[in-house]
Amino acid sequence: MTGETVIHWFRQDLRLADNPALRAAAAQGKVLPVYILDDVNAGIHKMGGASRWWLHHSLTSLNASLDNKLVVLAGDPRELLPQLVQQVGAKAVHWNRAYEPWRISRDSAIKASLTAAGITVDSSNGSLLWEPWEVLKNDGTPYRVFTPFYRRGCLTAPPPRQPLPAPDPLVLSTHPDLARGDTAIAGLGLLPDHGWGDSLSDIWAVGEAGARAQLSGFLDHGLAGYKAGRNFPARRNVSRLSAYLHWGEISPNMVWYAAQQHLQNGACPDQDGDHFLSELGWREFSHSLLYHFPDLPRKNLQPRFDHFAWRDDPQLLAKWQKGMTGYPIVDAAMRELWQTGYMHNRSRMIVGSFLVKNLRLHWHHGEAWFWDCLVDADLANNSASWQWIAGCGADAAPYFRIFNPITQGEKFDPDGAYIRRYVPEVAGLPDAYLCSPWTAPAEVLAGANLRLGETYPRPIIDAKQSREAALAAFAALKTVE
DNA sequence: CCTGGAGTTGTCCTA
C-alpha cells in the first residue's frame, strides 16, 4: 500500500461489507470516504421526505463505522468532486455504479472530466446481481417479460459475484479542513422539522448492522412459508429488505447467497426459497427496464395508454393519500405507508389498483406519493411497479385484472389484524363486516361505536360501478388507432 | 421459417 490518498464516493452503497469499490480504494491507498447530497441533478425525482429521514440515519451509522471521518457535502458533484480531488491531492476516485438515468449521465460526465485531468476513475458493480447490459435476448435486445428474463437471462448466466469481506485494513485519510462526521450530517438538514419520523426510529434499525439483523431474522423466521405467507399483510413472511437494498446497506449478493445457503441446508422448502430468490430477480428486472427504457418513470411503456381517459380529481386523490377512502383494506395500507414509511407488497397492489382503476387517477400520482413516503423509494422499482399495476408497463397486469377492494381484504386479512391495527375506527366491527362497514346493520354499527360519514367515511366510490367504468375506458383504448 | 404453449400477484359468471 502506498501513502496516496484515494477517494471512495459513497452513493447507494452505504456499507463496508461486500463493497467492491471500497475494497479497491482501500487496496490502493489511504481512503477519503465521501458522501454528496445531490439535489441538483435529480430533476423531479429529488429525494423524498421518507428517503431523507432514512438517509440521515444511514449516514450516521456509516459515519460511526468510519470513526466519525465521513466527509459530507451537498451540491453538484460535477463541481464538488473535482474540487475535492484537487484539495486533497487524490490520485483516484472509486465508486459503485448507480443506474438511474440522471445519475448515469452525471457520472459519465464526471468520469470524463476526471480522466481528462489525469485522475483514475474506477467504477464497480455493487448493487445488482447482473449488469443490465449483460442480460439480453439472443437478438441483443432487452427482455420485456419477466419469466424469460429471469429463468433464461439470469439463471443461465454466470452466477453473481460471491460477497466480499469488508476491507481490512481500511486506512482512512485524515486530511484536515473538511466537513466531516455527525456535525456535517446534521448540516444536511435531512430530518423533518416536526414529529413525523420519530416513530419510524422505533420500527427501523437503519444501517449495515440493522440490515444484517433483518436478513437473518427473515431467514430464520419468515422464509419457511414465504410463498403463501407473503400475501398476508399482517404476517411477518416478507423480508422487509427493500430499503436496506435500496440504500446499499446490504448487497443483493449477500442476500442471494445467504438464501441459497438456507435452501441447500434444507432449512426451508424449495418453493419458498426459490420464490424469494425470484423476488430479487424482479428487482433486477426493474433495474434492467429502467436502464434500457430511461423514460420509464414518466412515460407509458405501452404508448397506446397515452390516450387513456384518466380523471382529474384532487379531492379523491387526497382521500386516497390520507387513507380515507371508506374501504378499510385500502385505508389500512395507506396509513401503514404514512406511519411506517413502508407498505406490504400485497397492499401496494391493492391501493395501486384502487387508484388507477377504481378512482381512475393517473399512475403518476401514485408514483409521486410513494416516492415521497417510502423509505425504500427506488426509481426503478417504483416506476416499473406502478406501470405494472396500471397495465401500461412491461409484462404488465392484464387490464381486466382489477382488484376488488372488499374481497382482497377478506381473503388476505381474514382475521382483520391488519385493518384493526391501522384503522381503529372500524376495529369494533365483527369480521364479517370489517371490509365493507356500510353493509353492517344499524345495530352492529352502533355496537361497534361506528357512525359512517362521521367517525369513518362512507366509500368514496362504488367498487362495482367504477370497475365497469375502468373496463369501458380500457376497451376504448382499442378503438384508438 | 413457422407454430404452439406459457406467462407473479384477479374477478365474475355459469353450470
Next chain:
DNA sequence: TTAGGACAACTCCAG
C-alpha cells in the same frame, strides 16, 4: 358450494 372458463394482446422460446 365449487370448479372452470372468459376476459386481450403480445412476448418469448422451444420444437
